[in-house]
Amino acid sequence: LPRYSYLQKVIEIGDYQAQETVDTTTATEIYDILFPVIVEGQIVGALQLGYSMENVKTEVEKNNLKILLWGTFILGLLSFSLRKALKKQIIKPIVDLESDIKAISIEDDIDYRLPKIENDPFLLLRQAINKNLDKSQEYFAKMLDNQDELYAANEELEAVVGQLSASEEELQAQYEEIQDYAEKMKALKEKYTLAVEVTDSVVW
Secondary structure: OOOHHHHHHHHHHOOOEEEEEEEOOOOEEEEEEEEEEEEOOEEEEEEEEEEEHHHHHHHHHHHHHHHHHHHHHHHHHHHHHHHHHHHHHHHHHHHHHHHHHHOOEOOOEOOOOOOOOOOOOOHHHHHHHHHHHHHHHHHHHHHHHHHHHHHHHHHHHHHHHHHHHHHHHHHHHHHHHHHHHHHHHHHHHHHHHHHHHHHHHHHO
16 A cells, blocks of 8 residues: 555645555565545545556567657658659759750750750759850851851952952063063164164265
């Protein structure tokens, strides 16, 4: 039976009390609980329950084991869910992005752009890459226009050079004609001078 002070405390506070005691007859540790018995609002006595501490410890260990098993199960479930979510939300988008970037080939298809995937965590990155591809395409278009202009200018230059070459040949031919005419004039002058000299000598 519980001690008087123990019972008195239950009666005073009107609530149960528990303590560990030892059964002197069997030397067994007991977890002793004392509940007040209330009748018509009055405490008329107390109900005593005793549990073997060995049984209590066994039940506590069982509960701890259950908690551990359930905790391990829940942790494993969360880990699986997180891994699946990670694969879906991070790993797969990374693999898709890498594949789409490898498909970029300015030489083979300058109009290629990265596809826009709904709910893609790398959507902003895809848009940024596409903007750079747009700028690259504009740059190459300008280069091609400049190249066409250079080709046209080169053709015009070749035509001018050809014309200059033809003009040079004509000038050379005219120069040769002038030189030939000058030589003929010089020869005629010499003949005329000689004829005058001969005439003068005859007259005199």
